Amino acid sequence: MNLQRINPLDYPDWDDLLLKSGDPSFFHTSAWAGVIVESYGYQPVYFVRWENARLSSVMPFMDIASRLTGRRGVSLPFTDYCDPFGPDKESLRQTVQAAIDYGRRSKWDYAEWRTTGDLIQGATPSESYLTHDLDLGRSEPEILSGLSENHRRNIKKTIKDGLTTKLDRSRESLGDFYRLHCRTRKRHGLPPQPLSFFKNILDHVLTRDLGVIVSALLSGKVIASSMFFHFGPKAIFKYGASDTGFLSHRPNNLVMWEAIKWFKGRGAKSLNLGRTEVDNQGLRRFKLSWGASESALKYYRYDLKRAAFSRTPLRGDHPKKLFSKIPVGILRLVGRLFYKHIG
Template identity: 40%
Template sequence: MCSTKHSSEVRIIDPCEDAAYNEWIVSSRDCTIFHSPNWAKLLSESYRYGPRYFTLYRDGEIKACLPVMEVNSLLTGRRGVSLSFSDYCQAIVAGEDEFKLLFKSVLDYGQSQRWRHAEFRGEPLLAEEVPCNEFVQHTLQLREEGLMYSKLRNSSARNIHKAIKEGVQIDIGNDLAGVLSFYRLHCLTRKRQGLPPQPRTYFMNLHKFLLAEGLGFTALAQYEGKTIAGLVCLHYGSNAIYKYGASDEKYQNLRANNLLFWEMIKKCTHDGFKSLSLGRTDLSNNGLLLFKDGWGGARDHLSYHRYDFRKKAFAAQQNQFRRYEAYLRKLPVGVLRVLGHLGYRHMG
């Protein structure tokens, strides 16, 4: 791709086929599940995206990487995303010079492949550019359980005890049955949000390539023999992330989500992870922002950037889904599942 002095070059690799990449990336303190070859495998198997990981080699060894998935859709065009369906995926680099080299390689490749745009999610080295979308993320630095509990907001602690008193119990596991039980709640929650659910095959692959490989778990809240809420937590290296959450709103008064979050925090603490991200949150979702504020983490700004190859510049973007949310809420879950099965591959 591109060479520099000191025997350096940028290569495009497929992390699923490169054992050296996995050995290198897992040793980085900044790596997340989204940098893992398992996440690349999930996306390529579920949606037929092409892994294009722009990797800097120096004297034959990997030194830096900017992960990208190439999405090729008849409906939405060809483009690169760093990284599809991730909350964030910053380049793993030693400094700005390495990032500029990798970024230029991405743009050169995208131009040659006639990409419409290249999207970068949560890249701090693009902070001076115009964002296309903005979110909030919460991150907990994990310590011993007693200290984590002391940081909880009073209302969060009360709701944990309320759920326990009401008889809510939490089952933690990584089997396929748990994933499919969560998926039922995922469909209900997406309908409530006015969004199609991810395809069932995506969650089956999530189990196959991540949870079954020891890179995550489900936590399911049980009440009187029913699964009323759940979450999916993923981890890689020393970092964990709350990736998906869902619930049956008929049981909202039991405060099962509070107990789920606390059990997730406890497990991640006991398993030795250094940090737990609570994922991205829309700036307009005040209720979820307030909920996540109650767990003692730091609230940070999270920006997405989109480089438009036609304009040769970063460009803002409007959320096209907002206009359809009210209509989608009225559709049956079965219809929404069909829309998700047909549409998610093209969203990327």
């Protein structure tokens, strides 16, 4: 039961061990660790306990060392949430303390946890978000009846308009997705993740049958595309992109519905719809209207210098208006240069 620090990439059977332990999500997998490590060069530091060759506790971290933004531990970067798991609250408290002690020795500025629940007693979150989960354990007619009338009408419209769908893991579909991703990020005033990041997703995730790209096409042209991950009985919507010139055809509704049916057909029990900012009421209503349940995401940040949990959000000022006017090619360069420092 002694606590150890390991690198999951050193364990060829890591994902099998996860499935036999606790309540893991896709973000605990070696596939996701491989994407982050190969894309940005971070060092995995996973705190684990073993019991009879079984993982009884897991708390993943990435050690991020940046000349621009300092050194810290994040559980996990570019991840909506990654709940630690263990047998009881005392075990979790000990693991949190071990991470803090390690961070102090490693000269981290802070340690950050991204969870769907409370971390430990006395800890106050520095940031709060919402997340939404769709129950796929019901029958398809039950799921359909749980959708808003607007969604059901839009799905019918996509069929009437002649939209088709494609679900695969090909480089061609990745290219179509990335083209739309860059445009979507520009609209939102943000640089896109580097293409190398998504190529690593293809190599580490999609080719291992842990994810799928769902695309909507009109007259053979991809007009909306989303990337989903899955592990065990849980599926996750991670990235979505679309062409604004075709939104009147409601392609995003079709993409989500086809993904729901596909995951249900593969035995998934739930579909998480990702992170939503509390004040983004439009996105919140969109996700709730799929019949999803809502819960809180809590981000905790322990300041190593102050030896206390911080209540202050750690958010940089992004010049969104400026980014929305910059050509996509330049935004891609910005993303390639700076995302590794954001983490």
